[in-house]
Amino acid sequence: MLQFILRRLGAGILLVWVISTLTFFLTSFTGNDQARTLAGPTATVEAVEAVRVKLGLDRPVLDRYLEWLTGAIRGxxxxxxxxxxxxxxxxxxxLPVSLSIVITAILLTTxxxxxxxxxxxxxxxxVDRALQTASLITFAVPNFLVGMLLALFFAVELGWLPAGGFTSFTDDPGAWVASITLPALALAIGSIAASAAQTRAAMIEVLRQDYIRTLRSRGLPTWSILLKHALRNAAPSSLTTLSIQFVAMLGGAVVIEKVFGLSGIGKKITSAAVQGDVPVxxxxxxxxxxLVVVVNLITDLALGWLNPKVRTN
Structure with a gap:
């Protein structure tokens, strides 16, 4: 088990390094003069050069990368x-803003x-036909439209929940729940039907197995067969789908945060990209x-616990 964890952890660290390195170099060769952007369009050449020196943009990109990597390793x-x-x-x-809505959405989805x-x-x-219809509809409707409809109905028309803004859990737990409910629902609705369809397919396959018929012939209660045997063996495919959904929700949070006026990592990174704020x-x-690596590691550990054969693959 330890070797299994170390392999996954090593692969995750390598992935973080590769993507961070690619991101650093790609943002360094955009063709835009960040010094000019920061100094302003009316700045003199001397002022632009002073900004460039201050930011270290006059140094070779490799030197800047090594300096950034050394600092990143230290946090x-x-x-x-x-x-x-x-x-x-x-x-x-x-981060707490984005994680609040994404984790709540993934829990609802699960x-x-x-x-x-x-x-x-x-x-x-x-029930089966309704699930397939819901899967098709939710796949076709973008989550930002779902978010706008939820805000219009529950916030504007009924006044039950706030239409935007975020309250920290430490400030007011009740207000925190209210502030993340609609964004989390907007993210979850598009994922519930797809995950349910995956669970359905996996359960149908498991329920056809010979050992399930044997358990039924022994007179075991249906709930016991479902919870202790069928659902556990159907869980790996569902867990994999949920881990993918988590990554998709992180991406979808960029749009949802704009719809509900939340200042999460989605809004921060889009604003930084528009401004050319490379460090952010x-x-x-x-x-x-x-975050993605941690979620995948947790998923792998859960799969390894459910199916020991996964550890040796």
Missing amino acids: DLGTSWFTNQPVSRVVEQA IVSTFVGVLAALRRGW VVGIVVVTVI
């Missing part, structure tokens, strides 16, 4: 070129999709990749 992701704020502080402020998928596999009929862009990319 220093640099300083924003526009606000002079440490990138780690920017991430620290924005609970609802598992229930609906198992029900569709057992009942079939109209690279820093957020690194943190996002680390």
Whole structure:
């Protein structure tokens, strides 16, 4: 088991290094003069050159990369070129917002999709047809439109929930729940049907196995067969789908945060990209990749626990 974890961890560290390196060099060769952007269009040549020297843009890109990599290993992701704020502080402020809605959305997706998928596999009929129809509709409708409809109905028409803004959990737990409910629902709705369809397909396959018929012939309760045997053996494919959904939700959060006026990492990275704030862009990319690696590692560990054969693959 230890070797299994070390292999996955080593692959994750390599992935973080490769993507962060590519991001650093790609943002360094955009063709835009960041010094001119920072100094302003009316700045003199001397003023632009002074900004370039201050930011270290006059140095070779390899030297700047090695300096950034050394700092990143120590936890220093640099300083924003526009606000002079440490990138780690920017991430620290924005990450809880994004994680709040993404983790809530993935929990909703897990609970609802598992229930609906198992029900569709057992009942079939109209439940199965409804699930397939919902999968098609939610796949075709973009999440930003879902978010706008939810805000219009629950916030504007009914006034039950706020249409935007974020309240920290430490400030007011109740207000925190209210502020993330609609964004999380907007992210989850598009994923629930797809995950439920995957759970349904996996459960149908498992329920056809000979050992399930043997367990039924022994008179075991249906709930025991489902929870202790069928659902556990159907879980690997569902877990893989959920890990992919988590990554997709991180990307989808960029749009959802704009719809609901949330200042998460999606909004921060889009603003930084428009401004040409390279340290913020690279820093957020690194943190996002680390999140993906952690989620994939947790998924691999869960799969290894459910199916020991995975550890040797």
